Amino acid sequence: MKWLLLLIGIVAISMLIWFLFLAHQSKNVPKLGLVNGQLAACKLSSNCVNSADAASGITAISFKGTAAEGWADMHQTLMVVDGAVQQHTDNYLWATFTTPLFGYVDDVELLMEPDQQRFQIRSASRVGRSDFGANRDRVAAIRGRFSETASGSGR
Numbered sequence: 001m002k003w004l005l006l007l008i009g010i011v012a013i014s015m016l017i018w019f020l021f022l023a024h025q026s027k028n029v030p031k032l033g034l035v036n037g038q039l040a041a042c043k044l045s046s047n048c049v050n051s052a053d054a055a056s057g058i059t060a061i062s063f064k065g066t067a068a069e070g071w072a073d074m075h076q077t078l079m080v081v082d083g084a085v086q087q088h089t090d091n092y093l094w095a096t097f098t099t100p101l102f103g104y105v106d107d108v109e110l111l112m113e114p115d116q117q118r119f120q121i122r123s124a125s126r127v128g129r130s131d132f133g134a135n136r137d138r139v140a141a142i143r144g145r146f147s148e149t150a151s152g153s154g155r
Contacts, residue, residue, distance in 0.1 A: 032094055032107060039111050039122040047131040048124035049139055058139050060118040061146055067114040070150075074110065074119065077146040081138075083108060097138060106135065108142070 032040070042048035042056065049056040063070035067090075074093065078085060083095035093110040104127065111120040121142070123135035 032109060034092055034111065039109050039120055042122070042124065045128075045130070047128055047135065048122070049135045050122040051120045051139075052122075058121070058136065060113070060116075060120050061110075061143050062118045063146075063150060064117065065150075067112060070112060070114075070117070070119070073146060073150045077142060077149045078108075080149070081141050081145050083142075099134075106131075106138070108138065 035041075039050055039052055042050045042053060049058050051058050051060045063073065071088075071093070075085065075088075078093075078095050081097075083097050085093060085095045087094040091112045091114075093112075095108045095110075097106045097108060098104070099106075104125065106123065106125050109122045112118075113120060121139055123138050125131045125135060
């Protein structure tokens with residue numbers, strides 16, 4: 001019995017060390033930004049979704065009104081869903097989301113296509129090969145909250 005408890009303790013400590021290592025690794029900022037005017041494609045892992053990639057199964061987020069109104073609503077949305085805007089240009093926005101327990105950082109990028117009145121969106125984890133659907137859920141939360149924010153502003 002003593003050996004079993006010792007083994008369980010060793011496994012638990014090993015897992016904790018591994019999770020802390022991954023959290024530390026997630027602080028390393030990946031190369032982000034537009035590639036040939038578009039959001040970067042997702043790598044072949046399930047920890048990324050991209051509305052420009054049909055295989056991801058998500059679509060762009062539509063907005064009404066001017067580009068400035070769309071950005072204002074998106075900034076409000078990201079603030080409400082606990083995103084931290086890191087960079088914003090006329091047509092591109094990068095925000096980070098940090099998980100509460102281990103502090104993993106995920107990146108959300110948005111490309112505004114004003115002529116189509118939509119945002120292309122990409123959400124990706126910095127570490128690991130699977131995110132248990134966290135990025136897909138995040139995009140759904142952003143989409144839902146953006147819809148509420150935009151309709152609440154009279155548009």
